[in-house]
Amino acid sequence: xxxxxxxxxxxxxxxxxxxxxxxxxxxxxxxxxxxxxxxxxxxxxxxxxxxxxxxxxxxxxxxxxxxxxxxxxxxxxxxxxxxxxxxxxxxxxxxxxxxxxxxxxxxxxxxxxxxxxxxxxxxxxxxxxxxxxxxxxxxxxxxxxxxxxxxxxxxxxxxxxxxxxxxxxxxxxxxxxxxxxxxxxxxxxxxxxxxxxxxxxxxxxxxxxxxxxxxxxxxxxxxxxx
Amino acid sequence: xxxxxxxxxxxxxxxxxxxxxxxxxxxxxxxxxxxxxxxxxxxxxxxxxxxxxxxxxxxxxxxxxxxxxxxxxxxxxxxxxxxxxxxxxxxxxxxxxxxxxxxxxxxxxxxxxxxxxxxxxxxxxxxxxxxxxxxxxxxxxxxxxxxxxxxxxxxxxxxxxxxxxxxxxxxxxxxxxxxxxxxxxxxxxxxxxxxxxxxxxxxxxxxxxxxxxxxxxxxxxxxxxxxxxxxxxxxxxxxxxxxxxxxxxxxxxxxxxxxxxxxxxxxxxxxxxxxxxxxxxxxx
Numbered sequence: 001x002x003x004x005x006x007x008x009x010x011x012x013x014x015x016x017x018x019x020x021x022x023x024x025x026x027x028x029x030x031x032x033x034x035x036x037x038x039x040x041x042x043x044x045x046x047x048x049x050x051x052x053x054x055x056x057x058x059x060x061x062x063x064x065x066x067x068x069x070x071x072x073x074x075x076x077x078x079x080x081x082x083x084x085x086x087x088x089x090x091x092x093x094x095x096x097x098x099x100x101x102x103x104x105x106x107x108x109x110x111x112x113x114x115x116x117x118x119x120x121x122x123x124x125x126x127x128x129x130x131x132x133x134x135x136x137x138x139x140x141x142x143x144x145x146x147x148x149x150x151x152x153x154x155x156x157x158x159x160x161x162x163x164x165x166x167x168x169x170x171x172x173x174x175x176x177x178x179x180x181x182x183x184x185x186x187x188x189x190x191x192x193x194x195x196x197x198x199x200x201x202x203x204x205x206x207x208x209x210x211x212x213x214x215x216x217x218x219x220x221x222x223x224x225x226x
Numbered sequence: 227x228x229x230x231x232x233x234x235x236x237x238x239x240x241x242x243x244x245x246x247x248x249x250x251x252x253x254x255x256x257x258x259x260x261x262x263x264x265x266x267x268x269x270x271x272x273x274x275x276x277x278x279x280x281x282x283x284x285x286x287x288x289x290x291x292x293x294x295x296x297x298x299x300x301x302x303x304x305x306x307x308x309x310x311x312x313x314x315x316x317x318x319x320x321x322x323x324x325x326x327x328x329x330x331x332x333x334x335x336x337x338x339x340x341x342x343x344x345x346x347x348x349x350x351x352x353x354x355x356x357x358x359x360x361x362x363x364x365x366x367x368x369x370x371x372x373x374x375x376x377x378x379x380x381x382x383x384x385x386x387x388x389x390x391x392x393x394x395x396x397x398x399x400x401x402x403x404x405x406x407x408x409x410x411x412x413x414x415x416x417x418x419x420x421x422x423x424x425x426x427x428x429x430x431x432x433x434x435x436x437x438x439x440x441x442x443x444x445x446x447x448x449x450x451x452x453x454x455x456x457x458x459x460x461x462x463x464x465x466x467x468x469x470x471x472x473x474x475x476x477x478x479x480x481x482x483x484x485x486x487x488x489x490x491x492x493x494x495x496x497x498x499x500x501x502x503x504x505x506x507x508x509x510x
Contacts, residue, residue: 001307003238003247014238014249016305044273048305070275071236071249071282209270209277 006064006094007072013087014071015064016048017098018055028128030054030105030225031091032063033112036079037146039203040069042211043109046202050107050218057222060099064091066115081115081159088119092126103128105225110134110203111142114163121171130176131221134201137186139163166190177224181217195220234289241298242325247305248298249274251285259292261507262338262362263330266297267323267347269489273304276344277489280496284342287500293507294336298326316353316424323354331360338362340507345369345488346425353423353433356440363447365503368488370428371458372435374467380460429458438469448478449506451499453486479506 007013020027032047034040051061065072066087068079092104103126108116113135120127136142139161146152152160169192178194180187181201187194197220200212237250252258266281268274274297275282285295300322302308302315309318323341330336340363341351348369355361373381428434441448450465459465462482466473481502486495 001240001245001247001305003240003249003305005236005238012236016247038277041272041275041277044304045271065275070279071238073236076279207271209272 006062007067007087007090011067011083011087011090012073013064013067013090015062015091015094016051017095018051018061020058020060020099021056022058025058027060027099027101028058028105028225029060029062029095029099029101029103030107031088031095031116032061033088033106033108033116034063034065034070035110035112035203036066036069037152038205039110041209042205043203045210046213046218047109049213050221053218053222054225057226059105059225060095060101062091062095062098077153080153080156081111081118084115085118088115092119096126102126105129105131107131107221108133108135111136111160111163114165114168117165117168117172120173120176121168125173127173128175129225130173131224132176132178133217133221134180134182134203135165135178136160136163137165137184137190177221179217179220179224181214234286236286241296241329242322244301244309244322244325245307246298246301246322246326247274248296248326249285251289251295251297253289253292253294257290257292258294261293262340263334263336264288264293264295264507265323265326265330265339265341266295267319267341267343267350268300268303269344269347271303274299275304278491278493278496280490280499283496284500284503288504288507291504291508294334296326296330298322314424316350319350320354320357323350324358327358327360340365342503343367343369344490349425349428352437352441353428355446356437356444359444361441361446363449363507364441365449365451365506367451367499368453368459369450369465370425370434371464371468372429373458374464376467377460377464384460435469435471438472442469442472442474442477445475445477448472449481449503450478451481451483451502453483453488453490 002017004015005012006015032051035043047063051063054061066079066084068074068076095104106116106120106127113132120130143157143160180194180196181199183196197217199214199216200206202211202214204211206212232254235252239248239250241248281297285297288295299306300319337360339360342365343351344367348366351364355364452459472478483495490496490499
């Protein structure tokens with residue numbers, strides 16, 4: 001476990017790099033993209049576990065806090081979706097340098113999945129594989145679930161409301177998986193296979209102050225990436 | 227050309243032999259005060275960032291005013307690896323605090339600290355403080371308090387207002403009855419020692435008042451902050467009644483946040499909390 005700051009002087013991002021436990025064969029690398037807000041707090045434990053599992057499975061992994069979130073620089077009201085996408089690009093470049101790989105896998109949970117999809121869909125993207133774990137299907141519906149005191153600015157709320165997964169999937173990379181632990185009627189309209197793993201949601205407070213550890217979902221991600 | 231002033235610097239660190247993950251937030255050298263370092267402990271199993279990023283904001287604000295602040299994760303929490311030994315969770319956390327302070331002393335020459343914690347973090351702070359002379363202050367947010375006679379009185383008064391509680395008493399399912407019987411049993415049983423202690427039985431343990439007494443006897447200053455939601459706290463003076471020695475000599479300051487929930491979810495409440503802590507740190 002190597003804590004480090006990445007990014008630029010203006011956008012210092014806190015990250016945790018875990019080297020691949022086994023370096024036999026092709027070097028592989030994965031950037032993990034966190035959710036936002038309280039979902040980030042509750043799911044942190046699961047993302048750490050997933051990172052360790054992938055590291056043991058031979059992946060160099062990097063997870064990091066977006067600008068204005070977690071231990072990264074910036075204030076909460078400076079965090080936004082556009083900036084978070086540029087932070088993912090920054091994390092990809094850092095991990096490629098550290099791991100010595102030319103391509104990386106992106107794994108995003110909740111809003112982190114939508115951010116990862118945005119980055120992976122860009123024409124210049126060097127994303128090898130993409131895992132969308134319980135992505136936000138409708139930004140409008142997601143905003144309704146946010147608490148009144150969630151410190152999200154109006155500008156960001158506007159950005160979130162514009163999330164529309166079905167239309168974003170048009171440019172999804174070929175090697176992608178959509179994994180959900182919570183089946184929603186809207187998943188039927190995605191026009192792509194959605195893998196349902198019936199297990200607890202890691203981003204919802206399950207035990208005091210933390211989400212559950214959805215082991216079967218993590219196992220499935222690891223299996224799919226191998 | 228006007229130079230851009232850097233308000234604080236943050237460094238990611240691995241602390242102690244268990245490589246606990248932490249962040250050290252420092253003021254620029256010109257602003258560095260010769261004051262104790264503030265060390266922030268985890269709340270439950272939430273990582274060092276805290277709910278609503280409260281510990282990040284607090285660290286940076288305190289650093290802007292000249293203080294060095296360290297926030298870290300206990301082993302097995304947040305980004306720190308779990309231990310491989312059979313040490314109980316409570317003992318492991320107390321040992322982690324010592325490891326962190328040892329590292330800070332060896333690598334940075336820091337020999338005076340103020341521990342800050344919310345809920346279980348507050349309990350860890352007070353359980354540790356009396357064992358280490360490097361701890362000179364405590365900021366305790368919603369710490370565990372034992373039930374006093376007046377606590378029961380207020381508790382009963384509140385509960386009497388609800389008919390469902392009358393039904394619970396009549397059917398033997400009352401929380402009060404369970405609480406009172408636990409209290410009585412703990413009085414009859416041999417006193418809990420630190421080895422058998424955990425955060426669940428702490429409320430009734432005679433070891434807790436000993437810790438407060440020990441810290442107060444060493445002159446440790448304390449700021450105790452209470453929100454409205456603590457079920458273990460029913461009236462403002464409960465801490466003074468529970469730990470009269472802690473308040474002797476003007477070393478204890480009490481602050482109340484009646485509008486706040488346990489996690490300081492409101493930004494106004496977090497701002498006020500930061501101001502209260504800064505003011506207390508600057509006071510003598």
